[in-house]
Amino acid sequence: MIVRACALLLLPLLLACTVAQAAPSRGFDVLHYAVALVPDIAAKRVQGQQTLRFRAGQPLPTLTLDVGELEVTAVMQGNRVLAFEQGDQQLRIRLPTPLKRGAVAELRILYQGAPTFGLEFDPARDEVYTIFSTRQWMPSVDAPDERATLDLSVTLPPALLATGTGRALPTRTLADGRHEHRWRLDTPMPGYVYGFAAGRYQQATQQHGAVQLRFLSVDRTPAQLRSVFARTGDMLDFFAARAGLPYRGDYQQALVASTIGQEMAGVSLMSEAYGQDVLADPSQTALMAHEAAHQWWGNRVTCASWQHFWLNEGFANFMTAAYLQQAQGEAAYQSQVQRWRTRWEAVRAKGADHALVYANWDSPSGDDRTVVYQKGAYVLHLLRSELGEEVFWHGIGDYTRANDGRSVVTADFQRAMEKAAGRSLQPFFAQWVYAAAAAAR
Ligand SMILES: [Zn+2]
Structure with a gap:
């Protein structure tokens, strides 16, 4: 299950990697989203309104957001109605006057939709929950290097409980008896870790x-x-x-x-x-x-683009095994290592192995995912063996603390581990991270 955790569900998101990789040309930085959702579980529909605060990084005549299959019904700046167009799962908003570099502006977006993925409805359980593809339930920048704070509210029938990203604020009871559940995420985080679940829990x-x-x-x-x-x-x-x-x-x-x-x-x-x-x-x-x-590893220290996704998933797999080693003993750790190696060697045997840092994530295959999830974890295990316990964990701690709240690329990890090791690790990274490994150990 670990093998597939996240990867399959991330597929729609990964399909958006061209957007993620185009980050420098985005032209703006989202500072804060305030989103109010009203799901209709029986009808499998959602209505939403959002206030978006952003800063222009360059002279900005238009703003482009990922919007999935949502239907945007209005965009406002104050009382002014703005022109917009939708297509290719994007929303393009024409600003009345181009923003100057550094200017901060706020827009309000009204929308509705019947998402077929990203927001799951289960009427039999009176349940609704998000699955990764944030654009399917709120207009947003669906890229791992775009961090923003979030106010999220979800209005539901009173019998339902809910959990969501951020600190829970007191639930409001509306005049009609429905409950408005509210959360505030004070620390800027990437949009793909936003979400909620609600049901008759x-x-x-x-x-x-x-x-x-x-x-x-x-x-x-x-x-x-x-x-x-x-x-x-x-x-x-x-x-x-x-x-x-x-x-x-x-x-x-x-x-x-x-x-x-x-x-x-x-x-x-x-x-x-x-x-x-x-x-x-x-x-x-x-x-x-x-x-x-x-x-x-993933939420606080986040890969800057999907090319470096192994820094999320290889790490989560490796850390899981390290936890099992402590909780269940050495055999539990070695069993995970053996499983990673077997999976990766099967990919290698059919000539499908490739570097961990892998640019072409437009349409990841099962083999690509094995490289990121299993080979990624296996390479961390090899690095642990190469450096020894003290140096390895010292480097992991330094890397994590230095990059808390940041988007990272593999060079950030290599630098931290080299500092801990007191030597260049270029040969190791060249063989195991930046190339298809020539031979198993
Ligand atoms: Zn994962």
Whole structure:
């Protein structure tokens, strides 16, 4: 499950990589989104309004946002109605007067839609939840190097509970009895880690040091949820120690109708079926560890473009194995390493191996994903063997702390590891990261 976690679901997002790679020509920087959503679960529709604050990075006559299949009905600046056009899953807004470089402006966008992916509706469970492709439920810049703060509100029938990215603000009860759930994400984060889940959930909460844990599910009782997520606090402690950065905020995990695992800022979504697997076999914690590891590697330290996606996914897989090594013993770690190596060698045997830093992510194949997820983790294991425990983990901590809240490329990681090692690692990176490896070790 780890193998496929995120990758398949990211496919629609990855298809947008040409947009991501065109980042320098975007011409503006989003500072803040304030989004108010009203989902209609039975009708599988959503209505939204958004206020977008952005800064022009160059003289800016138009603003282009990713908008998926949403239908934008109006764009306003103050009371002024702006002209816009939609096409190719983008929204192009004509600004009344071009913005000067450095100028900050605010626009309001009204929209509606019936997303077929990115926002999942399950009327039988009274459930709605996001899956990665943020553009499908809010106009946004769907690129990993665009970080912004977020105010998110979701208005729902009163019987539903909800979890979302950011710090929960008090829920408002509207005149008609519906509840407006609200969250504020104070730290700028990339759009693909925004999201929420809402449903007729049961819940359990638990305090772990300074972190409040919350578990949600339609199918599981609070006691079962505590059992499924019994290791969550340990995982956060382990990753925090390896990162040298304490976990920030509260952490919530929800079991939703169907997903193969998704990390959002402060929230992970997994499937009800996975929860059942863990109840049956409590050692099956790898997927939840993978998503928890992303809170540091992926969410706080984010690949600047999908070319460097192994810095998210190879890291999350490797850190999962490192956690299992501590929690379950050396054999659990070695079993993960062997699995990565077997998967990657199968790809290599058919001539499909390639560099970890891989530009052509327009349409990633299963083999491409094996390279990023499994070979990426395997290469971190090799680097650990090459450098030894002390130097390796020192370098990992330095890299993570130095890049907290930043978008990174592989050179940032190499630099940190070389500093920890006190020598050039160019031969290692040339062989294992920037080229298809010539020979297995
Ligand atoms: Zn992942």
